Amino acid sequence: MRPTVHDIAAAAGVSLATVDRVLNQRPGVRHVTREKVETAIRELGYVRDVAAANLAKGRTYPLVFILPASDNSFMHGLNAEIRQAILRSPAERTDIRAIEVPAFDPAALVGVLEGLSREKPCGIAMVATDAPEVRAVVDRLVHAGFPIVTLVSDLTGSLRHHYAGVDNIAAGRTAARLLGRFLGPRKGKIAVLAGSMLVRDHRERLEGFTSVMAEEFPDLAILPVLEGRDDPEIAHMLVAKALGNADIVGVYSLGAGNRGLIRALKEKAVDRTLTVIAHELTAHTRAALIDNTIDAILNQNAGHEVRSAIRVLKAKADGLAVIEAQERIRLDIFLKDNLP
Amino acid sequence: MRPTVHDIAAAAGVSLATVDRVLNQRPGVRHVTREKVETAIRELGYVRDVAAANLAKGRTYPLVFILPASDNSFMHGLNAEIRQAILRSPAERTDIRAIEVPAFDPAALVGVLEGLSREKPCGIAMVATDAPEVRAVVDRLVHAGFPIVTLVSDLTGSLRHHYAGVDNIAAGRTAARLLGRFLGPRKGKIAVLAGSMLVRDHRERLEGFTSVMAEEFPDLAILPVLEGRDDPEIAHMLVAKALGNADIVGVYSLGAGNRGLIRALKEKAVDRTLTVIAHELTAHTRAALIDNTIDAILNQNAGHEVRSAIRVLKAKADGLAVIEAQERIRLDIFLKDNLP
DNA sequence: GTTTTTTTGATTTACGTACATCAAATTTGG
DNA sequence: CCAAATTTGATGTACGTAAATCAAAAAAAC
Numbered sequence: 003m004r005p006t007v008h009d010i011a012a013a014a015g016v017s018l019a020t021v022d023r024v025l026n027q028r029p030g031v032r033h034v035t036r037e038k039v040e041t042a043i044r045e046l047g048y049v050r051d052v053a054a055a056n057l058a059k060g061r062t063y064p065l066v067f068i069l070p071a072s073d074n075s076f077m078h079g080l081n082a083e084i085r086q087a088i089l090r091s092p093a094e095r096t097d098i099r100a101i102e103v104p105a106f107d108p109a110a111l112v113g114v115l116e117g118l119s120r121e122k123p124c125g126i127a128m129v130a131t132d133a134p135e136v137r138a139v140v141d142r143l144v145h146a147g148f149p150i151v152t153l154v155s156d157l158t159g160s161l162r163h164h165y166a167g168v169d170n171i172a173a174g175r176t177a178a179r180l181l182g183r184f185l186g187p188r189k190g191k192i193a194v195l196a197g198s199m200l201v202r203d204h205r206e207r208l209e210g211f212t213s214v215m216a217e218e219f220p221d222l223a224i225l226p227v228l229e230g231r232d233d234p235e236i237a238h239m240l241v242a243k244a245l246g247n248a249d250i251v252g253v254y255s256l257g258a259g260n261r262g263l264i265r266a267l268k269e270k271a272v273d274r275t276l277t278v279i280a281h282e283l284t285a286h287t288r289a290a291l292i293d294n295t296i297d298a299i300l301n302q303n304a305g306h307e308v309r310s311a312i313r314v315l316k317a318k319a320d321g322l323a324v325i326e327a328q329e330r331i332r333l334d335i336f337l338k339d340n341l342p
Numbered sequence: 343m344r345p346t347v348h349d350i351a352a353a354a355g356v357s358l359a360t361v362d363r364v365l366n367q368r369p370g371v372r373h374v375t376r377e378k379v380e381t382a383i384r385e386l387g388y389v390r391d392v393a394a395a396n397l398a399k400g401r402t403y404p405l406v407f408i409l410p411a412s413d414n415s416f417m418h419g420l421n422a423e424i425r426q427a428i429l430r431s432p433a434e435r436t437d438i439r440a441i442e443v444p445a446f447d448p449a450a451l452v453g454v455l456e457g458l459s460r461e462k463p464c465g466i467a468m469v470a471t472d473a474p475e476v477r478a479v480v481d482r483l484v485h486a487g488f489p490i491v492t493l494v495s496d497l498t499g500s501l502r503h504h505y506a507g508v509d510n511i512a513a514g515r516t517a518a519r520l521l522g523r524f525l526g527p528r529k530g531k532i533a534v535l536a537g538s539m540l541v542r543d544h545r546e547r548l549e550g551f552t553s554v555m556a557e558e559f560p561d562l563a564i565l566p567v568l569e570g571r572d573d574p575e576i577a578h579m580l581v582a583k584a585l586g587n588a589d590i591v592g593v594y595s596l597g598a599g600n601r602g603l604i605r606a607l608k609e610k611a612v613d614r615t616l617t618v619i620a621h622e623l624t625a626h627t628r629a630a631l632i633d634n635t636i637d638a639i640l641n642q643n644a645g646h647e648v649r650s651a652i653r654v655l656k657a658k659a660d661g662l663a664v665i666e667a668q669e670r671i672r673l674d675i676f677l678k679d680n681l682p
Numbered sequence: 683g684t685t686t687t688t689t690t691g692a693t694t695t696a697c698g699t700a701c702a703t704c705a706a707a708t709t710t711g712g
Numbered sequence: 713c714c715a716a717a718t719t720t721g722a723t724g725t726a727c728g729t730a731a732a733t734c735a736a737a738a739a740a741a742c
Contacts, residue, residue, distance in 0.1 A: 004432045006698060017721045022700070030719055032709090049432055053393035054698035057727045090665075092344045092389055175679035183637070186526030214679065297523070305667050325430075327645050330682060335675040339515035339554065342670060346728055357691045362730070370689060372739090394728035397697045 005046040014042035025050065052320060056095060063316050064097040064121075067153070067308075068114055068128040070105035074232045074258035075284035076304065080129075080154070083308040096312060099123075106200055108133035115139045118148075125149040125315030127166070127308075130157035132202040149318035151311045154302070155203045163318050166311040168302045168333045170203045174210025174256065176333060177279045180298050181252050182219035184277045189221040190251030193244045197232035197257030207256040207281070222252065230259045238262030245270040255280040264290045283336060291338050301334040345386040354382035365390065392660060396435060403656050404437045404461075407493070407648075408454055408468040410445035414572045414598035415624035416644065420469075420494070423648040436652060439463075446540055448473035455479045458488075465489040465655030467506070467648075470497035472542040489658035491651050494642070495543045503658050506651040508642045508673045510543045514550025514596065516673060517619045520638050521592050522559035524617045529561040530591030533584045537572035537597030547596040547621070562592065570599045578602030585610040595620040604630045623676060631678050641674040 011021045016039060023031045024039040031039075042048075055061070067084050069077065081100065088098045103110045108131050116139060118126060126143065130136060130152045137160040144150055144161040151164040181192065194211070196204045208227065215224055228244060230237035237259035244250065245266065253276060255263050260280050264287070267278065280287050283301040290296040310329045317324045336342075351361045356379060363371045364379040371379075382388075395401070407424050409417065421440065428438045443450045448471050456479060458466060466483070470476060470492045477500040484490055484501040491504040521532065534551070536544045548567065555564055568584060570577035577599040584590065585606065593616060595603050600620050604627070607618065620627050623641040630636040650669045657664045 008698085019701095019722075020720060023720090026700070028701090032719060035719080051397075051698055052433070054397050054727090055700070057391075057394050057397065057697095057729095058699040058701080060700095060727060093392070169680070172680045176677050179677050179679055183524045184526075186524075186528075188526075210679070303667075309665075309668060325645075325649075327643075328649060332672070332674060332682075333680050334672060335680075337516050337519050339519055339550070340509070340512045340673050340675075342672075348728085359692075359731095360690060363690090366730070368731090372689060375689080391728055394697090395730070397699095398728075398730040400697060400730095 004051075005048045006051075007048075009046055010039065010042045010048050013046055014038045052322070062095045062097045063125065063319060064123045065099070065125045065127065065312065065315055066118055066123045067098065067100045067311075068111065068126065069100060069102055069153075070129055070131070071102040072105045072232060072258075075260075075286070076258055076282045079284070080304045080308065083305045086305070087308055087312060094312070094316075096316070098312075106131060106198070108136050111136055112139050115143060119143060119146060123148070124319040125151075127151050127153050127311040127315060129154050130160075130162075130202070131155075132157060136160075149315050151314050153307055153311055154304075155201065164311075164314045164324075164329070166307045166314065166329070166331055167203075168331050170206035171210035173281070173300050173333050174207035174212075175214045176210075176335065177207070177254050177256070177281075177298075177300055178211045178214035178219070180335070181254060181277055181279050182215065182222060184297055185219075185222065185252055187221075188251050191223045191225050191247060191249040192252045192254060193225050193228065193241070193247075193250050195228045195230050195237060195241060195253065195255040195257065195259075195263055197259065198229055199227065201257075204257050211254060211256070225250070230257065230262065232258035234259045234262035234265075236262065238266045241266035242270055250276065252277040253279070258282060260284065260290075261286045264295055267295050283334070283341075288341065291336065291341065294338075297337075299334075299336040301336060302331060303334060307331055344391075345388045346391075347388075349386055350379065350382045350388050353386055354379045392662070402435045402437045403465065403659060404463045405439070405465045405467065405652065405655055406458060406463045407438065407440045407651075408451065408466065409440060409442055409493075410469055410471070411442040412445045412572065412598075415600075415626070416598055416622045419624075420644045420648065423645045426645070427648055427652060434652070434656075436656070438652075446471060446538070448476050451476055452479050455483060459483060459486060463488070464659040465491075467491050467493045467651040467655060469494050470500075470502075470542075471495075472497060476500075489655050491654050493647055493651055494644075495541065504651075504654045504664075504669070506647045506654065506669070506671055507543075508671050510546035511550035513621070513640055513673050514547035514552075515554045516550075516675065517547070517594050517596070517621075517638075517640055518551045518554035518559070520675070521594060521617055521619050522555065522562060524637055525559075525562065525592055527561075528591050530563075531587060531589040532562050532564045532592045532594060533568065533581070533587075533590050534564060535568045535570050535577060535581060535593065535595040535597065535599075535603055537599065538569055539567065541597075544597050551594060551596070565590070570597065570602065572598035574599045574602035574605075576602065578606045581606035582610055590616065592617040593619070598622060600624065600630075601626045604635055607635050623674070623681075628681065631676065631681065634678075637677075639674075639676040641676060642671060643674060647671055 007021050011018045021039055024036050084100050101114055103114050111131050112135050140160045140162055150162045151166050152162050154167045156165040228240040230240055241263050278296045279298050280296050281300050283299050287299050291299055314324050347361050351358045361379055364376050424440050441454055443454050451471050452475050480500045480502055490502045491506050492502050494507045496505040568580040570580055581603050618636045619638045620636050621640050623639050627639050631639055654664050
């Protein structure tokens with residue numbers, strides 16, 4: 003049987019109340035006594051029964067998710083996963099609230115974060131907008147004791163406790179290698195469709211993509227990036243125009259708005275053998291993968307990201323360790339054969 | 343606040359004891375009364391607080407893992423993950439025992455399973471050996487009320503509750519498409535290295551591989567399968583010999599023993615541009631991927647498989663639902679750019 | 683209508699921890 | 713050495729559920 007507080011009390015030769023004071027860092031314990039108790043804890047290998055503690059405390063974990071108000075499939079999916087998590091709240095003792103902020107608007111995000119420090123959530127998960135002022139509030143909140151994890155898009159250089167999202171540089175590099183290998187000996191130009199170069203994850207994907215392309219596939223030239231603002235209409239327009247260039251042999255779509263990309267490909271490129279790599283598995287990209295319009299899809303699993311963020315925040319709130327390997331968000335690579 | 347048993351008792355107009363009798367399926371409740379209680383449970387949306395219940399019961403989950411005594415990196419990794427899970431046991435209220443059985447030996451497996459029905463574990467996870475007699479015991483145990491999940495290798499056609507492993511047909515198909523696409527217009531022969539055609543997962547991978555090859559890459563011919571028995575030495579010998587064939591342009595290694603494969607490739611194929619796809623990320627395959635000896639690695643994450651099996655068994659033991667999407671074991675595809 | 687059986691209620695203890703209160707013991711300051 | 717301050721102990725209640733006991737009520741059987 004695992005030891006209980008009673009065993010610790012007996013082993014340390016003190017009363018239950020004293021053990022409790024040490025465990026919960028309450029005042030009124032002499033230094034030597036505290037040491038005795040801590041020794042007993044270590045020697046018996048005592049670990050607090052979190053379930054029993056939560057029961058006694060009637061504890062719930064009030065968590066806040068902050069998301070950009072973007073109208074694309076991925077963000078809708080992320081939202082849906084958060085709603086699922088809210089449905090599971092009773093069983094998980096969580097109390098989750100989702101807040102939408104205008105996309106790409108550091109000031110708005112800062113405002114929301116500052117408002118949060120008043121209501122006392124025990125954890126914050128946020129899709130970070132990459133700006134110095136955001137970094138500053140995040141660091142302040144972390145110092146104030148709030149567990150914070152970034153979701154989907156990281157805030158490197160800040161003190162956030164954890165990042166629940168894929169390595170976007172690796173994603174871009176992987177896309178480049180897949181595209182390069184799929185094209186084999188063919189020479190030509192590559193069109194890149196992004197959402198916006200103002201977003202960190204898109205910048206990182208592009209960075210990874212161009213570096214592998216330059217290092218390993220010199221016969222493939224990257225055309226100037228098309229910024230589709232994650233909007234299907236704009237994406238369609240840009241891609242349709244770009245496909246006028248007969249030298250294009252491949253396309254890398256690293257953002258959202260793939261509906262427009264797919265439409266453009268079907269209108270303008272049915273007779274050409276283009277190799278296309280896109281991000282994010284949605285109903286549209288899935289169908290396009292199956293009908294060979296797209297050759298591979300890179301994906302991050304929003305459900306895993308949300309569940310991981312929750313696990314990490316709860317663990318941080320309790321001062322517990324997380325299983326690192328479990329919380330690593332993997333880059334999914336889907337060909338038409340391994341679709342879920 | 344979520345409703346408690348007290349609320350149910352009040353709402354149904356019965357006593358706490360009666361609610362308890364209904365909840366825990368104890369006898370001595372009239373049919374109509376039971377209905378009243380069940381209605382109240384439904385209307386208030388009561389869900390039993392599993393943490394509190396486990397505390398009261400002093401419940402632990404005795405789980406048994408049955409693994410083949412195979413001496414390869416993957417099984418060692420799986421074993422290590424189970425040991426990790428055992429270390430987490432106190433916090434998770436599990437009591438995990440691992441049993442090794444001779445590999446590919448249905449009779450031995452059946453023996454162990456029958457022994458288990460005497461000691462009463464609340465769940466069994468097993469790497470299944472695919473044989474009718476195994477299916478029969480599994481079905482019998484399931485009927486007797488034991489939750490059973492298969493691990494890594496499934497037992498289709500049996501009544502096992504869940505399979506914690508990858509879709510091996512999809513894995514084989516994916517390998518074929520990667521290989522085919524990487525080779526592009528090249529024609530030639532493909533060598534396939536397997537462990538044994540007696541193992542279901544290897545058979546399935548081969549099945550998926552050959553079907554996509556036949557359908558979509560008719561210029562690539564698959565040579566007779568090399569059975570390396572997951573042994574590095576045998577694998578080395580077989581591959582070294584096979585590489586005498588100058589028509590070989592690609593290799594698919596769908597089992598273990600990749601150490602031997604890699605050695606053979608480095609000795610015999612430095613000057614050739616072979617495309618190689620292998621299964622299972624180990625120290626050896628990882629290094630080979632980085633130095634371009636291998637072009638892609640397909641992997642199943644043993645840690646995820648073990649944790650998933652535990653979650654599913656606990657849920658089944660409690661009669662609770664699992665998050666399906668969370669328990670799907672994904673096929674990892676690693677290029678040198680997205681290694682963890 | 684009485685007896686027997688079945689069903690229900692009331693109450694208690696327990697699980698491991700948190701938290702509060704009050705008394706007792708110990709240490710510290712003067 | 714005494715008073716004040718600090719530290720420790722003893723004890724009780726609570727969290728939501730499980731499980732047991734015994735009494736009371738209701739239903740069924742005679």
